[in-house]
Amino acid sequence: MEADTSRIEEYLESIYKLQQEQHPVSTSRLAEHLKLSPPSVSEMVKKLAHKGLVNQIEKGVCLTEEGSRMAKKVIRRHRLSERLLTDVLGFKWDEVHDEACRLEHAISPEIEDRIAESLGNPKTCPHGHPIPDKDGVFVKEIVRPLSELKAREKGIIVSVFEEDPKMLQYLASLGLIPDVCVEVEEVAPFGGPLIVCVSGSRYALGREVASKIKVK
Amino acid sequence: MEADTSRIEEYLESIYKLQQEQHPVSTSRLAEHLKLSPPSVSEMVKKLAHKGLVNQIEKGVCLTEEGSRMAKKVIRRHRLSERLLTDVLGFKWDEVHDEACRLEHAISPEIEDRIAESLGNPKTCPHGHPIPDKDGVFVKEIVRPLSELKAREKGIIVSVFEEDPKMLQYLASLGLIPDVCVEVEEVAPFGGPLIVCVSGSRYALGREVASKIKVK
DNA sequence: CCCATAAATTAGGTATACCTAATAAGTAAA
DNA sequence: TTTACTTATTAGGTATACCTAATTTATGGG
Ligand SMILES: [Mn+2]
Ligand SMILES: [Mn+2]
Ligand SMILES: [Mn+2]
Ligand SMILES: [Mn+2]
Numbered sequence: 143m144e145a146d147t148s149r150i151e152e153y154l155e156s157i158y159k160l161q162q163e164q165h166p167v168s169t170s171r172l173a174e175h176l177k178l179s180p181p182s183v184s185e186m187v188k189k190l191a192h193k194g195l196v197n198q199i200e201k202g203v204c205l206t207e208e209g210s211r212m213a214k215k216v217i218r219r220h221r222l223s224e225r226l227l228t229d230v231l232g233f234k235w236d237e238v239h240d241e242a243c244r245l246e247h248a249i250s251p252e253i254e255d256r257i258a259e260s261l262g263n264p265k266t267c268p269h270g271h272p273i274p275d276k277d278g279v280f281v282k283e284i285v286r287p288l289s290e291l292k293a294r295e296k297g298i299i300v301s302v303f304e305e306d307p308k309m310l311q312y313l314a315s316l317g318l319i320p321d322v323c324v325e326v327e328e329v330a331p332f333g334g335p336l337i338v339c340v341s342g343s344r345y346a347l348g349r350e351v352a353s354k355i356k357v358k
Numbered sequence: 359m360e361a362d363t364s365r366i367e368e369y370l371e372s373i374y375k376l377q378q379e380q381h382p383v384s385t386s387r388l389a390e391h392l393k394l395s396p397p398s399v400s401e402m403v404k405k406l407a408h409k410g411l412v413n414q415i416e417k418g419v420c421l422t423e424e425g426s427r428m429a430k431k432v433i434r435r436h437r438l439s440e441r442l443l444t445d446v447l448g449f450k451w452d453e454v455h456d457e458a459c460r461l462e463h464a465i466s467p468e469i470e471d472r473i474a475e476s477l478g479n480p481k482t483c484p485h486g487h488p489i490p491d492k493d494g495v496f497v498k499e500i501v502r503p504l505s506e507l508k509a510r511e512k513g514i515i516v517s518v519f520e521e522d523p524k525m526l527q528y529l530a531s532l533g534l535i536p537d538v539c540v541e542v543e544e545v546a547p548f549g550g551p552l553i554v555c556v557s558g559s560r561y562a563l564g565r566e567v568a569s570k571i572k573v574k
Numbered sequence: 575c576c577c578a579t580a581a582a583t584t585a586g587g588t589a590t591a592c593c594t595a596a597t598a599a600g601t602a603a604a
Numbered sequence: 605t606t607t608a609c610t611t612a613t614t615a616g617g618t619a620t621a622c623c624t625a626a627t628t629t630a631t632g633g634g
Pocket of ligand 2: 221224267268269270271
């Protein structure tokens with residue numbers, strides 16, 4: 143017994159994440175995110191459905207109550223791992239995603255508890271995403287993508303919806319990290335860049351990039 | 359690509375450990391330690407031999423140069439994980455073996471380095487076993503099992519060659535942990551118990567138990 | 575040297591999670 | 605409504621690492 147659940151966890155984690163963008167998650171989207179072939183995903187999704195972790199509806203897959211509960215546990219372990227890596231071991235925010243993605247499957251409930259406790263029950267990961275508590279509960283802040291702010295509007299960065307190390311390095315180099323205040327100075331028309339002001343400096347940011355940054 | 363090496367690592371780790379007791383390691387001994395059937399081990403050992411990690415000689419299996427190098431890397435990660443768990447996360451020494459046995463496969467060279475660094479390059483795990491450095495080098499202290507001491511002999515506990523949590527709890531409850539000084543007060547004949555004195559208290563210890571405790 | 579037992583391996587099979595190629599189902603433009 | 609994509613699934617296959625049962629290979633006592 144004691145089956146290895148890491149693949150299942152990885153699927154649930156991805157589905158959870160993709161659901162935030164678009165509700166029923168398509169096979170192809172999921173395959174792309176997991177870097178697997180669509181048939182592999184199709185097959186695995188069937189197994190997940192059989193286990194009662196997802197429902198396959200018309201236009202895609204969505205987590206069941208139980209699938210969601212399990213996903214949130216994985217996400218908690220992922221984000222706590224990220225915090226351990228940054229806060230205790232001195233990693234930078236662009237180095238922790240992939241590492242955490244492996245660690246999350248090797249962390250027992252006991253380790254999870256100890257990490258949370260010794261870090262003072264952090265509420266977010268280094269990218270600003272909420273860490274669910276043991277019961278899967280977390281505060282969901284109302285945020286807007288920076289790309290939707292009008293000229294002269296200000297916001298405080300809550301989170302950065304991005305995993306690519308290069309992009310995260312870039313954002314950090316501009317000081318675009320959680321808790322920082324940004325002001326949009328102007329918005330170029332026709333989907334052009336935003337001119338933003340952050341801690342005294344002015345930068346031009348592409349829309350695509352700006353849409354990843356969530357502010358309140 | 360990027361094959362999953364965790365099973366291989368687990369075999370090498372076991373072989374390395376068992377070699378310390380008895381040199382060529384038998385299939386059955388290895389199977390027992392890994393809690394697998396002898397045929398499974400037989401087959402896997404063939405694969406390891408094929409990869410040049412072990413040599414199959416007359417009476418059993420032994421690590422090649424490369425197998426040994428790889429084993430020591432796993433052991434380094436295992437022991438550093440144990441230290442992280444005890445020193446940073448507050449686990450007790452009897453709780454860390456199984457956890458580390460999972461973590462060791464999820465730890466990248468970067469995490470390994472950071473753990474070592476942030477713990478000040480510890481030389482031993484919580485059980486007193488040496489942590490090899492990045493090149494697989496470690497100081498091998500000359501030790502004797504406590505069971506071989508004569509009456510009135512004293513020694514300092516170096517390490518405890520045991521993984522069973524119950525046993526470790528027991529030993530800790532008697533204060534039999536690394537760096538502690540023990541004196542053998544008397545040795546009962548015919549393989550009987552040892553009467554040992556440890557930080558002012560006197561206890562009777564079975565030979566079997568005493569043989570796990572290495573002193574210098 | 576023979577035989578009983580112990581140890582190791584071979585034979586044959588399962589489960590899991592991936593793949594490519596082929597097919598089927600949906601969707602949207604002409 | 606037919607056609608051309610796109611998306612999803614089925615079919616068939618691979619690799620890995622386990623298992624049990626059967627067989628082979630040591631080995632040590634008589
Ligand atoms: Mn993950
Ligand atoms: Mn994060
Ligand atoms: Mn291990
Ligand atoms: Mn140890």
